Amino acid sequence: MRIAFLGPVGTYGEQAAQAFAQLEQWETPELLPQTGIRAVIQALAAGRVDAAVVPVENSVEGGVTASLDALWEHPELEISRAVVLPIRHALVGSGSVDGVSEVLSHPQALAQCSLWLSNNLPNALQLPTSSTAEAARMVAGSHFRAAIASQQAAKDHGLKELAYPINDVAGNCTRFLLLRQGERNWHGELASLAFSLQANQPGALLKALACFAHRGLNMSRIESRPSKREMGEYIFFVDLELPDGPESLHQAMEELRPLCEHLAVFGAYPMTQL
Known part of the structure; x- marks a missing residue:
């Protein structure tokens, strides 16, 4: 099984893809990171992968518009399963919190941590990236940049955990969809x-x-x-x-x-x- 997800490695999308593989009992799936949510869905629509994993809704920030728009453009795709993944953001970097002047992350992650950022890094410039793991990759080695990402992304990119958890709402979670090509299933909750x-x-x-x-x-x-x-x-x-x-x-x-x-x-x- 080839599964496309929003990359690079270390994103919440990768965690969701691993969870789907376990639920579907797919042995040794090949996880293929993509740049951007549209690229994830287009990889499936073009037949380059067997399944795609995209976020569709966050409990704090609402619908993921890029996923909704891409689904509308590809009505031939079907949703075969959903998972709700708890989201626990960390501030990660190579320096210290005191030296951070720029914070990078996906726009949804920045919004989900806006109160924490306002209270702890009010003067830091917030810069959007294509994913939380991409932000982690971009700040590696910098002493003035930090990223909002998962603890796994910090490990994958050799970063220190500067603060955890930093999401404003403790119950923050995101619903991910597993997309496939094929006949619609009419049985499900x-x-x-x-x-x-x-x-x-x-x-x-x-x-x-x-x-x-x-x-x-x-x-x-x-x-x-x-x-x-x-x-x-x-x-x-x-x-x-x-x-x-x-x-x-x-x-x-x-x-x-x-x-x-x-x-x-x-x-x-x-x-x-x-």
Whole structure:
């Protein structure tokens, strides 16, 4: 099995990929780091890997927009499993906390540690990177730069742990998706889909959501993203709980489809709390 994830080594995405491999009982998988979330999904869409792992939602900062946008661009992909990974950030570097004038990390990690940074490094310049592990790689050997990354990333890049944990919310966690090519699975505790509406008019979204409500399908998440075609036009991403099997989901999709300009069903899947 070849699994693409957001690299380099030491990211939370790599931890999630290892967890998926254990859950799927894949022996000796080949983990292939990619530069950027879009590159992870494109590697799967192009057939260069067998599976892809991407973050989709953080309990503090909400949806990961790069993943949502890339999923919408590749409706042929299916979600086969999800894991919820606890996130425990560390400040890592080669110098000391007192000498840090620049902090590098993924924008989500910087946001998740904003209060700690404000209280402990208020004058440090915050610089975004493509991943937390990439930030760790970039600060290696510097005495004025530090990174927000995992403890594993510190070990992988030979850095000292300057402070831990530094995330503002103790229960910080991220949901990762395992993406595959192939037939949709309709059995699972959650189902994910995305749709755009035929018309932007009063009650259009309410009518679409009623397809779920009167069948007792609870939405555990709804999020909108701009269509990027014109102002005021949106794509809606929805997660549905499926306590009673797939039949109600099939019925809801049949009712919803005529209301939509585009409808992408990414399938149903199990979710594991790590």
